Structures are given as C-alpha cells and as structure tokens.
Amino acid sequence: MSLYDDAVLVLKEYEGQDELRQAYLDHLAAHADGMWKACRAGHVTASALVVDPERGRVLLTLHKKLRMWLQMGGHCEPGDASLAAAALREATEESGVPGLALLPGGPVRLDRHPIPAPCHWHYDVQYAALAPAGAEQVISDESLDLRWFAYDEVADVADESVVRLLEATRGRL
Numbered sequence: 001m002s003l004y005d006d007a008v009l010v011l012k013e014y015e016g017q018d019e020l021r022q023a024y025l026d027h028l029a030a031h032a033d034g035m036w037k038a039c040r041a042g043h044v045t046a047s048a049l050v051v052d053p054e055r056g057r058v059l060l061t062l063h064k065k066l067r068m069w070l071q072m073g074g075h076c077e078p079g080d081a082s083l084a085a086a087a088l089r090e091a092t093e094e095s096g097v098p099g100l101a102l103l104p105g106g107p108v109r110l111d112r113h114p115i116p117a118p119c120h121w122h123y124d125v126q127y128a129a130l131a132p133a134g135a136e137q138v139i140s141d142e143s144l145d146l147r148w149f150a151y152d153e154v155a156d157v158a159d160e161s162v163v164r165l166l167e168a169t170r171g172r173l
Helices: 003-013 018-030 083-095 151-157 160-172
Strands: 043-052 057-063 072-075 109-114 121-130 143-150
Touching: 003 018, 003 083, 003 121, 018 043, 018 109, 018 121, 043 083, 043 160, 057 083, 057 151, 072 083, 072 121, 083 121, 083 143, 109 160, 121 160, 143 151, 151 160
Parallel strands: 043 121
Antiparallel strands: 043 057, 043 072, 057 143, 109 121
16 A cells, blocks of 8 residues: 555544545645645645653654754655654654554544745644653754653643644543
C-alpha cells in the first residue's frame, strides 16, 4: 500500500472532526502529490506528541524556524510506509528518545494550519507517542531547545493547537 493510500484509509477511519477530515480527503483527491512538500496547495504532515503519563509530562521542541514550542513532527518521506510510521520516525528523530510507541487507536487529532509561501497549508495528522520509562531526550538540529513540561505548564508555553492535542491525548489515555 502506498503512503497516499494509507493516508486516505487512515482519514476515512478517523472518527471526529468530520468537516476537517473531509477537507483532508478532498485535498488528497484533488492533489495526487498532496502527501509531499512539493505540493504548493498544501501537503499532509505527520506529528506526535511525546507523552510520559507516569510523570504527567510532555516533551516539546522549540522549533528552529517557527520559534514556537511544538510537538515533534514534519514532512512525510518516500521511505515512510504509513502516516503512523512517519509520525513515529519524526518523533524519534526530533526527540532522540529510542523506544517510543504510538498510542493505540490511530491519530489523536487533525490540525490544518497555514504555512509561509511557497506552500499554503499543512494538513497535520497528529498522533501521541508514549515515552519509555527513564526516557532522556537528545536535541536535534531542527530544534533550538527540547524540554519536558508538566501537563499544566503546556498552555503557558505553547499555542492552542498543542493544548488541544494534549487534551485529546489525555482523553485517550
């Protein structure tokens, strides 16, 4: 199965956010290249909120370009077998934490947001990744900083999209 086909299947099976979910499906139906950064109308991305439920905290990255505290994530790559695999790869690369495991049940949320030209939109499919006990992060070249935040600290440092992702993740836990 191609990454495109996996994305369509994942989105068709995703429950909730019906209008936004349909916008994702419409985008992919209109753009055969809608999975890739080269698609200027927008492209699907995959991200994962790294969570340590035992300690009530999440790992956020201070994004180098955006200078915002965000979950790990980014563009899909040709070697990604699925959206879930892309999200897990991005989370592992950006956090430096080996042994992450995606929270069962598929994506936690969808978040479409505008991005600077030449592209227009990120159609982000958001997962949650569980950190193993004793997880220690290692900052990547894509980050200015990487830090654990208690659940109740996230709203003070991150934007509403991250807060909504945390709320949905905690609801799933």
